[in-house]
Amino acid sequence: GAVVSQHPSWVICKSGTSVKIECRSLDFQATTMFWYRQFPKQSLMLMATSNEGSKATYEQGVEKDKFLINHASLTLSTLTVTSAHPEDSSFYICSASGRLADTQYFGPGTRLTVL
Amino acid sequence: AQKITQTQPGMFVQEKEAVTLDCTYDTSDPSYGLFWYKQPSSGEMIFLIYQGSYDQQNATEGRYSLNFQKARKSANLVISASQLGDSAMYFCAMRGLSYSGAGSYQLTFGKGTKLSVIP
Numbered sequence: 544g545a546v547v548s549q550h551p552s553w554v555i556c557k558s559g560t561s562v563k564i565e566c567r568s569l570d571f572q573a574t575t576m577f578w579y580r581q582f583p584k585q586s587l588m589l590m591a592t593s594n595e596g597s598k599a600t601y602e603q604g605v606e607k608d609k610f611l612i613n614h615a616s617l618t619l620s621t622l623t624v625t626s627a628h629p630e631d632s633s634f635y636i637c638s639a640s641g642r643l644a645d646t647q648y649f650g651p652g653t654r655l656t657v658l
Numbered sequence: 659a660q661k662i663t664q665t666q667p668g669m670f671v672q673e674k675e676a677v678t679l680d681c682t683y684d685t686s687d688p689s690y691g692l693f694w695y696k697q698p699s700s701g702e703m704i705f706l707i708y709q710g711s712y713d714q715q716n717a718t719e720g721r722y723s724l725n726f727q728k729a730r731k732s733a734n735l736v737i738s739a740s741q742l743g744d745s746a747m748y749f750c751a752m753r754g755l756s757y758s759g760a761g762s763y764q765l766t767f768g769k770g771t772k773l774s775v776i777p
Contacts, residue, residue, distance in 0.1 A: 649703035
């Protein structure tokens with residue numbers, strides 16, 4: 544199957560700082576990338592959908608000014624958590640799908656801990 | 659609106675035996691797709707199997723098979739000959755007509771079932 548990478552795999556930061564998470568499709572062109580958030584022992588919650596070259600579409604209740612998403616190329620999307628607070632601590636997972644593919648391929652996830 | 663229900667928060671199975679993980683769904687879309695993903699403790703989401711709503715036959719992928727009963731709106735995952743490495747969270751997901759653009763669709767996930775394989 545297609546390979547999606549995420550970097551970093553984990554990050555610890557102080558409250559008030561910004562954190563950038565990268566999501567890359569390694570062997571296919573990702574027309575669309577999705578960003579999910581997962582709290583412990585819960586399911587994945589879609590935060591936003593980004594298409595290459597256009598603005599991301601955010602789900603209801605997700606602050607677009609806090610979670611900045613950029614999808615500048617067909618292989619890279621970034622999620623920046625701005626002015627992170629302890630309640631932003633979570634597991635963030637990206638997924639990617641190509642132009643002809645129905646399946647979303649997921650990255651390994653990034654565990655964010657805000658102190 | 660689409661909804662996925664997984665009623666089993668946790669399941670135990672003896673190694674080498676088969677296990678069925680339940681998934682029911684609700685949608686008004688005439689065309690949809692159903693997925694199963696495995697999430698081990700490492701956190702990555704591993705795609706297991708896909709069933710399209712118009713597929714005539716149940717999907718199979720190695721030890722995984724999907725028992726698709728369209729009239730009952732169920733899409734249960736069957737794992738045969740369970741292995742210790744199968745211990746993980748399993749998520750059922752549905753792709754519907756509402757799409758994000760450029761041919762890609764959003765997924766709705768169930769709450770998951772934690773499978774534990776006993777030696």
